[in-house]
Amino acid sequence: MMKNIIEVRDLVVVRGSQEVLPGISLDVTPGVTGLLGPSGCGKTTLMRALVGAQRLRSGSVEVLGEPAGSAPLRTRVGYVTQAASVYDDLTVAENLTFFARVLGVERSSAEEVVASVGLADHRHQVVGRLSGGQRSRVSLAVALLGSPEMLVLDEPTVGLDPVLRRDLWGLFHRIADGGAAVLVSSHVMDEAERCDRLLLMREGRIIADGTPSEIRTRTGAADIEQAFLHLVEGAAA
């Protein structure tokens, strides 16, 4: 059996006055796992909990056998939020060299990750003058420093053209083939078929968990969007 990279048990998270996650449990093994669900269902909140950036009301979140967010996980986990988190006044290469030093990662790794996100030709450009899609790939490159064993990506393909989207999904699978858990959130259902496993989320709960074909077969739907609607209507009935 494949080892669990992520173990979440009875996780309850309250934000403001709302119980956003009312008690989630899940295991994630290596591979590309898609976290899908409508806007506001709690995807980002779950991802924040996985990287230790979210206060938990109760329950536990373990990553690679350590409590989420603990010091030993610092270089073993990569996280990309929806907002680019790099320095606009530095070049692509300068950003990567800076973060490589902060993380204590080899300088050569900085060059590798720039190439892997397709930005080698832009490495001497100032980040503030790049397009939105290029900037978000700089954040992704930072998250890839040190070859993390868990990579958490919040809507990483928003605003990218089809060729880049295809290339990035190829990259996610190569990373997963190396034994990492890559967790990708999306509300674009047509990206679901690119995942090894899907977690469909609604109102803070996982309403389906399986491969894309398992979920389609179980619901008798032609695609994941139809399957999701079927599940939502079934749950409401």
Ligand SMILES: Nc1ncnc2c1ncn2[C@@H]1O[C@H](COP(=O)(O)OP(=O)(O)OP(=O)(O)O)[C@@H](O)[C@H]1O
């Ligand atoms: N800082 C906050 N304070 C209070 N409530 C919040 C806060 N951030 C998010 N929420 C609430 O938590 C719920 C889940 O939000 P979350 O960002 O996890 O959803 P999401 O599924 O990632 O949505 P999206 O796809 O739009 O990014 C929403 O109802 C939102 O209003």
